[in-house]
Amino acid sequence: MSSLSRDDVAHLAGLARIELSDAELDRMVGELGVILESVAKVQQAPTEGVAPMSHPMPLTNVTRPDVVRPSLGAEAVLAGAPEAEQQRFSVPRILDED
Amino acid sequence: MSTATADAVMDYDEAMGKFDPVMGLEVHVELHTATKMFCGCPTEFGAEPNSQVCPVCLGLPGALPVVNEKAVESAIRIGLALNCEIAEWCRFARKNYFYPDMPKNFQTSQYDEPIAFEGYLDVELEDGSTYRVEIERAHMEEDTGKSLHIGGATGRIHGADHSLVDYNRAGIPLIEIVTKPMVGAGERAPEVAKAYVSALRDLLRALDVSDVKMEQGSMRCDANVSLRPRVGAPLDEAQLAVPLGTRTETKNVNSLRSVERAVRYEISRHAAILDGGGSILQETRHWHEDTGITTSGRVKSDAEDYRYFPEPDLVPVAPTRETVEALRGTLPEPPGLRRKRLQSDWGYSDLEMRDVVNAGAVELIEETVAAGASAAAARKWWLGEPSRRANAEGQDIVSYAAGLGLTPAHIAELDGLVAAGRLNDSMARQVLDGVLAGEGTPTAVADARGLELVQDDGALEAAVDKVIDANPDVAAKIRDGKVTAAGALIGQVMKEMKGQADAGKARELILAKLQ
Numbered sequence: 190m191s192s193l194s195r196d197d198v199a200h201l202a203g204l205a206r207i208e209l210s211d212a213e214l215d216r217m218v219g220e221l222g223v224i225l226e227s228v229a230k231v232q233q234a235p236t237e238g239v240a241p242m243s244h245p246m247p248l249t250n251v252t253r254p255d256v257v258r259p260s261l262g263a264e265a266v267l268a269g270a271p272e273a274e275q276q277r278f279s280v281p282r283i284l285d286e287d
Numbered sequence: 288m289s290t291a292t293a294d295a296v297m298d299y300d301e302a303m304g305k306f307d308p309v310m311g312l313e314v315h316v317e318l319h320t321a322t323k324m325f326c327g328c329p330t331e332f333g334a335e336p337n338s339q340v341c342p343v344c345l346g347l348p349g350a351l352p353v354v355n356e357k358a359v360e361s362a363i364r365i366g367l368a369l370n371c372e373i374a375e376w377c378r379f380a381r382k383n384y385f386y387p388d389m390p391k392n393f394q395t396s397q398y399d400e401p402i403a404f405e406g407y408l409d410v411e412l413e414d415g416s417t418y419r420v421e422i423e424r425a426h427m428e429e430d431t432g433k434s435l436h437i438g439g440a441t442g443r444i445h446g447a448d449h450s451l452v453d454y455n456r457a458g459i460p461l462i463e464i465v466t467k468p469m470v471g472a473g474e475r476a477p478e479v480a481k482a483y484v485s486a487l488r489d490l491l492r493a494l495d496v497s498d499v500k501m502e503q504g505s506m507r508c509d510a511n512v513s514l515r516p517r518v519g520a521p522l523d524e525a526q527l528a529v530p531l532g533t534r535t536e537t538k539n540v541n542s543l544r545s546v547e548r549a550v551r552y553e554i555s556r557h558a559a560i561l562d563g564g565g566s567i568l569q570e571t572r573h574w575h576e577d578t579g580i581t582t583s584g585r586v587k588s589d590a591e592d593y594r595y596f597p598e599p600d601l602v603p604v605a606p607t608r609e610t611v612e613a614l615r616g617t618l619p620e621p622p623g624l625r626r627k628r629l630q631s632d633w634g635y636s637d638l639e640m641r642d643v644v645n646a647g648a649v650e651l652i653e654e655t656v657a658a659g660a661s662a663a664a665a666r667k668w669w670l671g672e673p674s675r676r677a678n679a680e681g682q683d684i685v686s687y688a689a690g691l692g693l694t695p696a697h698i699a700e701l702d703g704l705v706a707a708g709r710l711n712d713s714m715a716r717q718v719l720d721g722v723l724a725g726e727g728t729p730t731a732v733a734d735a736r737g738l739e740l741v742q743d744d745g746a747l748e749a750a751v752d753k754v755i756d757a758n759p760d761v762a763a764k765i766r767d768g769k770v771t772a773a774g775a776l777i778g779q780v781m782k783e784m785k786g787q788a789d790a791g792k793a794r795e796l797i798l799a800k801l802q
């Protein structure tokens with residue numbers, strides 16, 4: 190498995206909108222590298238002839254009827270918001286996006 | 288955006304001489320299920336902000352989504368109506384991105400296993416010819432929340448201090464329908480784009496799976512456009528072999544007219560750039576309805592790295608072939624065939640039917656005829672004043688009529704008043720004006736305005752005698768068999784009667800007296 194580069198970590202941080210200083214980036218390259226290596230051990234398992242699996246249970250078509258159930262109510266919904274305005278979640282503006 | 292300047296554009300015909308356009312359309316349709324895709328929250332439009340939200344659609348820890356059975360059925364029915372294959376087994380996937388319109392930080396969608404794929408929709412163009420739009424896929428996903436941008440001068444995100452998010456829409460079932468590259472349309476590309484979205488809207492309406500209200504956002508269109516050099520006629524093999532150019536994606540083109548305009552504009556803009564030796568930047572563009580131009584949006588970048596992976600909280604969807612066939616049995620008559628049947632039932636000419644279709648009045652006329660009007664009268668009244676006014680307002684006739692409270696029953700009632708001899712044509716027009724002005728039903732308007740043909744045959748006969756006496760020359764002509772001359776006398780009789788007479792009856796009387 191190819192090791193994680195500093196650019197990879199910077200890219201992931203950007204996607205996750207996490208601002209990392211140069212020092213933090215350096216540290217994360219090392220820490221994430223260790224985690225990746227540990228997880229990579231699973232790749233040693235013999236998987237030849239085994240179909241890829243995303244769900245451990247052989248279940249399909251679990252659905253519910255199209256029947257309305259009560260929602261939480263705006264007050265309860267917004268109770269968890271750091272900031273609210275006009276009964277909506279207030280979030281910082283996001284730059285460089287449309 | 289106030290800073291945006293209009294780009295150079297090439298004259299459309301000149302552009303068509305030099306380039307061959309290729310389009311791809313992505314249409315998002317909100318299903319009108321009672322509940323959201325993965326939770327039981329209601330989907331009503333226009334509810335109080337954040338009143339239709341629960342732990343599942345809010346993405347709270349531990350909340351588990353469960354698929355809406357009706358939404359899956361609707362997706363399959365849409366796929367079948369688009370002549371698609373239906374997947375025997377498919378999964379949902381997480382599309383990961385960090386943006387506040389999705390509280391979960393991902394959108395549940397489908398990635399490489401769409402529920403429906405490889406279909407087509409035959410689209411009728413204005414000249415009666417057919418263009419086949421190949422469908423790449425139709426997949427299930429969920430809608431996002433709605434943001435209000437605060438502090439910006441125009442409500443756009445640029446210049447905004449902060450944004451306010453309402454998650455009522457987050458989680459509403461959405462079907463994304465993606466075409467294959469649409470080639471060979473040539474100069475008719477904008478018309479084909481509009482005709483496709485229109486045919487798709489008709490189909491979805493016939494399926495009764497969505498409100499398909501473009502103005503409310505329950506049907507939204509993104510238009511991809513690219514140009515390649517013109518080397519021959521649109522369908523020449525040599526032309527079709529030319530590699531596709533770089534495309535731009537114009538987002539949220541939300542009316543039929545805008546679809547046509549936006550495609551046309553992008554073709555002219557690309558042509559100007561390419562002809563000047565420049566190259567097209569692969570980017571999203573924003574459509575501006577008011578000015579009819581697009582402006583640069585986001586450049587495709589690694590921010591588009593969505594890291595899709597199979598959704599672990601939802602098990603695969605594996606519709607049995609029996610289920611699929613049962614759903615196929617519920618498909619409505621295809622709108623194209625239905626139109627042909629209605630045209631024959633109504634006795635309209637091709638041109639008359641096309642006018643009705645282009646005016647979007649097929650359903651209105653169908654309901655009006657069902658309410659008792661003649662097909663000819665239904666067409667005449669709907670395509671008259673109501674249609675003219677809807678056009679002037681830039682609205683479709685159905686929404687316009689609904690907004691004014693004008694119903695098929697009203698038109699049938701109006702036709703009934705004419706047929707019963709209570710109103711003549713010009714009175715009926717006045718009554719319709721009254722109904723459009725909100726004065727009530729046709730009968731109520733006729734009563735209130737005192738509009739009623741004089742049923743007193745004595746008065747009509749006296750007027751006829753008077754006009755005949757005053758016009759001996761014309762009377763002589765009619766006596767000699769020149770029946771068309773009666774028109775001049777009828778006009779005078781109507782004037783004598785101050786318009787309150789039945790012109791047909793006046794004609795009968797004149798001819799009876801002179802033949």
Ligand SMILES: [Zn+2]
Pocket residue numbers: 323326327328339340341342343344345458
């Ligand atoms: Zn919910």
